[in-house]
Amino acid sequence: MNDRFLRACRREPVDATPVWFMRQAGRSLPEYRAIRRHATLADIVRDPALCAEVTIQPVRRLGVDAAILFADITTPLPGIGVDVEIVDGTGPVIARPIRTAADVAALRGFDPEASVPGLLEAIRLLRRDLDVPLIGFAGAPFTLASYLVEGRGSRDAAALKGLLHAEPEVAGALLDVLVDLSLAYLRAQVAAGVQAVQLFDSWIGVLGPWDYARHVAPRMRRLFDGLAGLGVPAIHFGTGGAGLLPAIAAAGGDVIGLDWRVDLHDAWDVVGDRAVQGNLDPSVLLGPWPEVEAQARWVLERAGGRPGHVFNLGHGVLPATDPDQLRRLVDLVHAGVTVEALA
């Protein structure tokens, strides 16, 4: 069992910097596209064998040090009574957005075994087959709320922000429901076998520090407090949150994810005594290898060989990425910086 990833999450010495990629499973891999010719994303998530296969594909091809369960961040939402459709080219679309106190009150409690049995079974299959750790994940409450209130991905989350300012008690009740959802969902994933969890706050970058402190931080603290007893590392990743980084780190997480728009060294200073994950710009991988190499080496240099760096991109793998570039990048990271065992 390759445990570099888990050791780095705990800031223990490692034989090489561990590396995995957000969205490593998915459209950049031809073997995934082959499956998608016969199956929708929803089909894959419902079918344990297919979900396990898609999750394991990048481990086989790329040699990464961790697998991440294949699902969409909106996958659990039907379990609280929300109809979601994944539309190609648009992403998740919610037919009836949640905007009133009555809408929030109508949401159901989340029962993982009833709502996502296929995913939980996929986790059990994967633990049998994988020789690297398996990461579970959930969308963070603000990001899920953004989909629920806007009805789809939105670059400014204007409707959710409007609700936060005009009806903070309604927005707050929705966020509370989503904290409960994420807790139940992640507890079930851990019970089924995932060895780490990541919270994706993909839309948090639209908020300023005032709104984050008032509406989001207390709820993220409750969420991370609830995860603390599970015995697995929790990764907290907020996209576009450079200005929020002190608040994001204070809200919780054993590992803080960094997007590509921060200097890893400076950001690690802000984060303090925690592991960090990141932060190569995924768009660099669309260009020539020497540029990938130069920027990846720079990320490793900025990490400086300190225990507690998980190499990753600063955002998900772009669909047009050549998997051979990713494979070469994995080899570079493994060869690039070797931290001598300190023990």
Next chain:
Amino acid sequence: MNDRFLRACRREPVDATPVWFMRQAGRSLPEYRAIRRHATLADIVRDPALCAEVTIQPVRRLGVDAAILFADITTPLPGIGVDVEIVDGTGPVIARPIRTAADVAALRGFDPEASVPGLLEAIRLLRRDLDVPLIGFAGAPFTLASYLVEGRGSRDAAALKGLLHAEPEVAGALLDVLVDLSLAYLRAQVAAGVQAVQLFDSWIGVLGPWDYARHVAPRMRRLFDGLAGLGVPAIHFGTGGAGLLPAIAAAGGDVIGLDWRVDLHDAWDVVGDRAVQGNLDPSVLLGPWPEVEAQARWVLERAGGRPGHVFNLGHGVLPATDPDQLRRLVDLVHAGVTVEALA
């Protein structure tokens, strides 16, 4: 003459915190919408009297401490040989994007008197009529290049980033042309009478620190060095650049603009011995007044009455904003914090 704004840019004591709003002239004002029923944006920019009228409207209605010349950041581009059309709902659209060395070589030098005579005449008219300082502006080279290479506004500037990585000499030559354009354009605005200039790097938030340092910072330094001799304060505003803030500040500017996603106090510490401008979230103005008041007071508190704060939003006024909220906000800022004269 109300010179609070210019005094704050120079970090001199002021009788009240000066305030103006990015996009204060425009769709949030009914008197602007009335003009737009008969005139396109291009018509307004060509007609000195109309341009001056639109520029002065927010000064009359809102009582702000500065006017900003009404134009689009793509307004000078036809002057280097690029056809731009402003499409309602989309923004500027460039029929033939610039993507090759030949495309860049075909761009012409910029002659302000030949290309934007109406704007320069509007500046002269405004200086006669205004009792607050007039700010000129230009798009920063990376942001203009983003429009030129993408063909329109793009949330990830993927084509420009691809060009930077695959053909840095072509992208660099384009950025150099745009530095020359911005310098000539802003020098002409100052010669015609503007009393401060602002560089808008609206799309810079897509870049990480590595790319900024290599491709953008040296060019911004050349630009600010070229402006230094003009005797007017230069404001440097990069949207979404929280993680780039040290690099943006180091690249130049007498005043550093802050968007709403940073804590003003912490960001000012990063910026150091410079004035700062910002940083209320513009979306707050769509909500109830008590929330506007609370967040505006927080911005003023974070500025702490230090000389050198120009109150502004962290981004442009949203079109749906009620001008009465803006007027009330101006009054709040003027009343809220009074810095005693230090002399």
